[in-house]
Amino acid sequence: MDTLLLQTLNTIQRDMTDHYRDRHHNYHTAVFANCTASTPKLRTVVIRHIDFDTNQIQFHTDIRSPKCSEIQSSNLAALLFYDTHEKIQLRLSVAASIEHQNAITQNRWQQMSRQSKRCYLSQYPPGHTLSEPMTHLPSQSESSSPTDQMGEHGYQHFAIITCHIKTIDYLQLNSNGHQRALFTWNIDKQVEGKWIAP
Numbered sequence: 608m609d610t611l612l613l614q615t616l617n618t619i620q621r622d623m624t625d626h627y628r629d630r631h632h633n634y635h636t637a638v639f640a641n642c643t644a645s646t647p648k649l650r651t652v653v654i655r656h657i658d659f660d661t662n663q664i665q666f667h668t669d670i671r672s673p674k675c676s677e678i679q680s681s682n683l684a685a686l687l688f689y690d691t692h693e694k695i696q697l698r699l700s701v702a703a704s705i706e707h708q709n710a711i712t713q714n715r716w717q718q719m720s721r722q723s724k725r726c727y728l729s730q731y732p733p734g735h736t737l738s739e740p741m742t743h744l745p746s747q748s749e750s751s752s753p754t755d756q757m758g759e760h761g762y763q764h765f766a767i768i769t770c771h772i773k774t775i776d777y778l779q780l781n782s783n784g785h786q787r788a789l790f791t792w793n794i795d796k797q798v799e800g801k802w803i804a805p
């Protein structure tokens with residue numbers, strides 16, 4: 608890989624790692640896409656962890672959401688980021704896997720605020736038909752944070768989706784000419800990069 612490609616990859620990895628925790632930065636959220644037999648599915652998610660040593664990106668979800676059963680049928684997935692300030696689009700091809708009720712979720716759950724745990728208290732699965740719009744969280748928690756006991760109930764629904772990065776398609780828009788590069792990790796986790804037409 609040439610020096611400029613390597614610098615570009617290092618910059619992508621540094622910027623994503625530095626900024627995903629910042630809720631005002633574009634890299635705090637991404638569009639996660641997966642495949643079903645009938646249609647592609649897209650949704651916005653909050654990025655919770657990035658580690659380029661293991662090439663993994665994680666977000667949290669409710670194990671009852673349709674995307675979890677869909678991922679169990681097909682782990683082919685993608686993440687889309689767009690940094691509006693730098694005009695950089697990143698399209699990541701990933702393999703998705705689910706952590707649920709194991710040491711990884713237990714550890715993460717312990718680090719989460721009560722307020723974050725509150726999202727997992729609904730008695731209704733995401734996508735369930737409701738007669739009227741409402742939060743459907745237990746009444747004691749609607750105006751306050753859940754107690755520890757209620758939080759433990761939420762833990763049953765808490766899952767982490769890990770996205771194992773296979774490729775990064777980088778596009779930087781520039782009035783003097785756009786730049787695009789494709790980085791691919793082989794089976795031995797070695798990365799190859801090349802410039803491609805925008």
Ligand SMILES: Cc1cc2nc3c(=O)[nH]c(=O)nc-3n(C[C@H](O)[C@H](O)[C@H](O)COP(=O)(O)O)c2cc1C
Nearest residue numbers: 648650651652653666667668669672673674733734
């Ligand atoms: C800004 C924003 C952030 C979101 N973050 C998450 C998230 O981190 N995890 C998640 O499962 N859903 C998140 N959602 C909701 C999803 O976009 C989606 O509506 C929900 O997960 C149901 O998706 P599914 O039916 O495809 O499973 C977020 C939505 C928005 C608008």
